[in-house]
Amino acid sequence: DTSSGERVQNMSQSIEVLDRRTQRDLQYVEKMENQMKGLESKFRQVEESHRQHLARQFKAIKAKMDELRPLIPVLEEYKADAKLVLQFKEEVQNLTSVLNELQEEIGAYDYDELQSRVSNLEERLRACMQKLGRTRTLRGRGSAPPTSAPTQA
Known part of the structure; x- marks a missing residue:
């Protein structure tokens, strides 16, 4: 009967070892689960914060665009005026050369x-x-x- 008692005792010891290992693994899994939940929560916070930040940036950029939009016609006018100034500058250069020629003729x-x-x-x-x-x-x-x-x- 000793052998059956030994077997029971060996099985009991094996069950205890298995139980301790299972308890340790369970604690590890629970710890990891808590860490995963914490990371998931932080990720959601970062994601929401990022979403809010993007929304704020988009709103700010849209407001700036709305603020700058009236300047487009002004810039178009400025470009047209700049072209006119160039034309006037060319005309002045032409007139200057004509006047210089006249002055040379008269100065002769x-x-x-x-x-x-x-x-x-x-x-x-x-x-x-x-x-x-x-x-x-x-x-x-x-x-x-x-x-x-x-x-x-």
């Missing part, structure tokens, strides 16, 4: 030379007028004395 004659040419032209005009007056008198076209030369301005 100094004032004294121009004054001298004007005086020569006035003298030639007086001489022509005097000749005309004499010619009239010689031809007998008129008894009026020759007209006097115009005074110099």
Whole structure:
């Protein structure tokens, strides 16, 4: 009978060892379950926080877009004005070159030379007028004395 008693005792010991191992494994599983629940809860919090953060960011970006939208026509006007300014700048450059050419042409004659040419032209005009007056008198076209030369301005 000892062998059957030993068997019972061996089985009891095996059951105790198995029970302790099962208890230890159960505690480990319960601990892991609590950790998993904690992580799951934290994950949900992070996910919700992230969702709220994205919603806030979206709302802020949308508000900024609404704020900036009226500037689009202003920017279009600015671009059009900038093109006009470029056209005006080109026109001014063209005018400047034309004025420079004119100034060079006028500058080719100094004032004294121009004054001298004007005086020569006035003298030639007086001489022509005097000749005309004499010619009239010689031809007998008129008894009026020759007209006097115009005074110099």
